[in-house]
Amino acid sequence: MAASSNAEQTQLQDMEEENAGMEEREMESDDDEEGMGVEHSDEEEEDDSSEDEKENEAEIQRLEEQLSINAFDYNCHVDLIKLLKQEGELIRLRKARQKMSELFPLTEEIWLDWLKDEIRLTEEEPNREKVYELFEKAIKDYICPDIWLEYAQYSIGGMGSPGGIEKVRSIFERALTAVGLHMTKGQTVWEAYREFENAILSTVQPPPGRIPSREEQELLNTQLERIHTLFRRQLAIPLMDMEATYAEYEEWSDQGVAETVVHQYKKALQQMEKCKALEEPLLAAEPPKLTEYQTYIDFELKEGDPPRVQITFERALAENCLVPDMWAKYNTYLDRQLKIKDLVISTHERAVRNCPWTMGLWKSYLLALERHGADHQTVSDVFEKALNAGFIQATDYVEIWQAYLDYLRRRVDFSKESSKELEELRGSFTRSLDYMKQDVEERFGESGDPSCVIMQIWAKIEALHCNNMQKARELWDIIMTKGNAKYANMWLEYYNLERSYGDAVHCRKALHRAVQCTSDYPEHVCEVLLTFERVEGSLEDWDVAVQKTETRLNRVNEQRAKVAEKEANLARQDGDRAEQRRKTKAEKKGQKKGHKEFRPREKRKAEQDDYHNEWKEDSAPKRHRGNKDQTAEECMETETGLSGRNAPPGYKPTPPSVKKAQEAAAQKQNDDKPELRNDNSSVFISNLAYTLEEPEEKLRTLFEPCGPINQIRPIFSNKGGFKGYCYVQFEAPVSVPEALKLDRREVEGRPMFVSPCVDKNKNPDFKVFKYNTSIEKQKIFISGLPFSCTKEQLEEISKKYGTVVEVRLVTYRSGKPKGLAYVEFADETQASQAVLKMDGMEIEGNKISVAISNPPRRNMMDKPGSSRPMTDLMPRQVYGSRGRGRTQLSLLPRSLHRQSAPVSKVENGNAATAVNTAGEAKPLSNSDFARMILNK
Structure with missing residues (x-):
């Protein structure tokens, strides 16, 4: 084993000598170039390198400062590590990696780079333990075959130390347990383990021609059995290319393959074929x-x-x-x-x-x-x-506190009057309430626990386990002072608590307070009070209860009558205003018509002839009014209200005579059909495209399955264009619920809104925005799309990240795209993946922005009769890590914003108004306008 260590040292020496030789050759080549007259500006190169070093150091300091402010900035950690590695700052690089590892699990690539750097830095034997510790951290983040393989191979380098071989085998066995079943990468670990054992086998085999001793033969047999066992174990596991492993075992084994091994191999092969059908889609x-x-x-x-x-x-x-x-x-x-x-x-x-x-x-x-x-x-x-x-979300903090308080409650032995665990439980309840009030409300603008669930649980624990009804009543007093006294269900919760653990006196007191304070269901609490007195009260108690409930219900009925009268007055006023507007409009139209009649008939006819002649010319002539260089094509007005080059190709304007006939027909069509509002058998259809052709026929096809239709009334403008809404009247009211089910049905790329015909003045709640204004975790919002992007194209892009349920392109009422879209996935997991992968993607040269759908709340005026006052509306959530979204920007044109500073003079004479010292718009005089024209 010492020979292996010496071989490694010899290899390192050879590498050092080779590097030294390369340096000498480079120096010689430099001398040769100088001798040949090649001039180098060393000072310029040093200046450039020093400037780069300064820039990199400044960037490193900026990243470190940013991390000191927000240590959880993942991308900042990654950028800092890359830059430090590029600069060769090994000590600072190690610290940066350690800080990131403490906060986040590192990816396989980051771990492998770190491990390889540490291996190069710790070539000395005493420092191997630090690398082992680093490997142990790496294998805990993710189960990665490559990291395990690197770990095992590194341990082979230390097998010359005492117990080194056993340590290598231990690491290989752990690796097989962790990743040996990996269908595609597990085989590499098995092969590395066998190669290691084969290397050990070559050291225990006797030289050719020498008969081994008994001990050597036992050692040889033991090593051979280890390799046999590894082959058998691997062949019993379904892995890719296991046929090659079986062939290798047949060639290696002198004894042949045992029947049991063949049986296990065939069984694993069948399992591998099943898994192969799932592995192939993964690879593709x-x-x-x-x-x-x-x-x-x-x-x-x-x-x-x-x-x-x-x-x-x-x-x-x-x-x-x-x-x-x-x-x-x-x-x-x-x-x-x-x-x-x-x-x-x-x-x-x-x-x-x-x-x-x-x-x-x-x-x-x-x-x-x-x-x-x-x-x-x-x-x-x-x-x-x-x-x-x-x-x-604020509610998340309520749930995590509940989980922790449940844990603390289970630790308490309530058979004892007092204990350390009970005091800790009570202290944690108090801390949770302070946390909700201070931290959560400041962060989210809401408590997250409006019904005071935590306090209710605390009160029940005090009443049930601690027999402390006094504390429970104190808690319920606090609950009621937090805006819950108007709800009947809260009073009934308190009443049930008193009924179970309190006494009749406090039950009666709670119900009397409930009758006095409840505003949502006063009749119900009155009935509960009377039922209670029937069971437990005296005649005097009964009389008091009857008197109190009658007084309360009479007051409630009076208030309801006043509200209904107020709503009726408001509806009447709105009707009067609408009637007045109609009369004013009619008078103006009559005056305009009267002025036209005074014009000479010949002059009007000549102007009309000139107008028609202009549009008959083929060469796009100039108009005699307006800019002389402006062509007729640039001045044309389209059906959608667009002008100039925005007009559709081949568009021909409608002559005034035809327009007049269309207006008359549209007015007659709107006037002939009866009004369908406030009809129990009618529905109101809106949000249809202005360009919808034959709306009556298309809507009839859609709504005929709901029931027999009496008539369909599309609404047209005075110019004859469809206004995007209509009324559908059925023969029977039973068809209305079926028609309402078609709400949000897509009609030519736009969601159709289907609503019941109600008087919105008498039903203010009906004006509430129908779209969901809370965060939609399974739906993403895309902006910045090219106008040419189609629904099918966007669906094809999105389905790579999950199952697409619906794709909706947002368009103007004219049908022109806005470059916005909503894509709904099967669940929020797929939506979050789509945000991560699609945000910043380029589509036809446009860089799109993608975020989870979080529609802003609609502005609601605090009008009389409105169901929700402005004070009840909560501010929208904090913008989040992506910053302020485009959809959260003000849509008010800048020209309409009130100027923050007074303007003392008119610049260049181009402004139509001036602003006085009070900040109010001052109209210009005739002389001001004259100066403006003369300046031009």
Whole structure:
């Protein structure tokens, strides 16, 4: 074994001599170039290198400073490590890698680079233990065959030390346990192990011609049996190219292959053929291959072989380490099936290191620690880490506190009046309430626990286990002061607690307070109070209860009547305003028509003839009004309201006479059909495209399956264009619910909105925005798409990252695309993968932005009669790691924003208004406009 060490030293010396020789040859070549007259500017090269070093050092310092502010910036860690490696800063590089390893699990590539650097730095024998420790950390992050193979090969270099050979075998055995079942890469570990044993065999074989001694023969037989055993073990496992291994064993073995080995080999070969059908899609798919791995895992779970299930999960997680659902599924399997403490705890720890923002993983981690008897300090430390993990919802903090408080409650022996565990439980309840008030509310703008669930649990524990109803009542007083006194269910919870653990006096008191304060279901609490007095009350108690409930219900009915009257007045006022607007519009139209009649008939006819003649010319003549250089094509007005070059090809404008006839027909069509609002057998259709052709026929085809249709009334503008909405009247009201099921049905690329015909003035709640305004974790929002991108093209791109349920391109009412889209996946895991892979992708030269769909809340005016006042609306969530999204920008044109500073003069005379010292717009005078024209 010493010979092996000496051979390594000799090899290192040879490498050093070779490097020295190369340096000498380089120096000689430099001298030759100087002799040939080649001039070098050493000073310029030194200046350039020094400038690069300064820039790199400045960038390193910037990255280090950024990490001091936010240590959880993963990309910043990666950039710093790359830059330090490029500069050769080995000491700082080691520290940077260590810091990153403490916070994040490192990828296979980062670990291999680190390990190879450390191996080169620690060539001396005494330092091998530090590299072993680093390998032990590396194999805990992910189950990677390449890292295990590097670990085993490195250990071979130390087999000359005492116990070195046994250490190598121990590492190889651990590697086989971890990755020996890997279908595609496990074979390399088996082959390396056999090569090592074959090398040992060559050292124990006697020289040719010499008869070995008894001890040598025993040693030789033992080594041969080791290699036989390795072959047998490998052939019993389904691996790729196992036929080549079998052929190699047949050639190597002098005794032939035993029948038992053949039988096991054939059985493994059959299993390999089954798995091959799942391996081939994995090889063909592109990362992260989530769907293929899910199919593979389901197959192995049905097979029920725990080691194979485990290695399949590990393979999937190596490529999908940021998928919380995959970790949760793996943890559940280990918790319920294997139940091996070390394996379960380590996997839970790896899960929260990869996905620290997922509360469910921390919660299951705490339960696993308690289930396997971890000490109290360990559980508490994990809980503290969970609080600092940075959850994305306020409710996540409530759930993790509940999990920890449940754990503390299970530790308490309530047979004792007081104990250290009970005091810790009460202290933790108090701390949780302070944490919700200070940390969570400041971060999210909401408590996350509006119903005070934590306090309710605390009150129940005090009442049930501690017989301390006084403390329970104090807690419920606090609960009611937090805005819960108006809810009947909260009072009934308190009443049930008093009913179970309190007395009749406090039950009666709680119900009397409930009757006084409840605003959502006062009739119900009144009925509960009367029922209670029927069972336990005296005649005096009954009379008081009847009087109190009657008084309360009379007051409630009066308030409801006032609200209904107020709503009716508002509806009447709105109707009067609408009628006044219609009258004003009609008067203006009449005045305009009267002015036209005073114009000479000949002049009007001449102007019309000139207008028609202009558009008849083929060479796009100039118009006699407006800019002289402006062609007719640039001035045309399209059906969609676009002008100039935005007009569709081949568009011909409608002559005024035809337009007038169309307007008259549209007005007649709108006037002839009866009004369908407030009709129980009608529905209102909106959000249709303006360019929809024959809307009546298309809608009839869609809604005929819902029931017999009386009529369909599309609404047209005065110019004859479809306005994008209509009414559908059925013959019977029973057809309306069926029609409402067609809400969001896509019609020519736009979701059609189907609503019941109601009076929105009398039903203000109906005005609430119908789209979901909360975060949609299974749906992604894409912006920056090219206008030419089609639905099919986007679906083809998206389905690489999961199962696409629906793709919706956002368009204007005219049908023109906005460059925005929503893609809904089967679950939030696939959506998160799509965000990671698609964000920043280029499509036809456009760089797209992708994020989880989080629609902004619609602005709701705090009007009388509105169901939700502005004070009840919570601010939107913090923008998050991606910064402020484009959809969160103000859509108000800059020209309409109020100027922050007063403008003292008009620049260049081009402004239509000036701003006085008070910041108000001041209209320009006639002289101002004259100056503006003269300046031009």
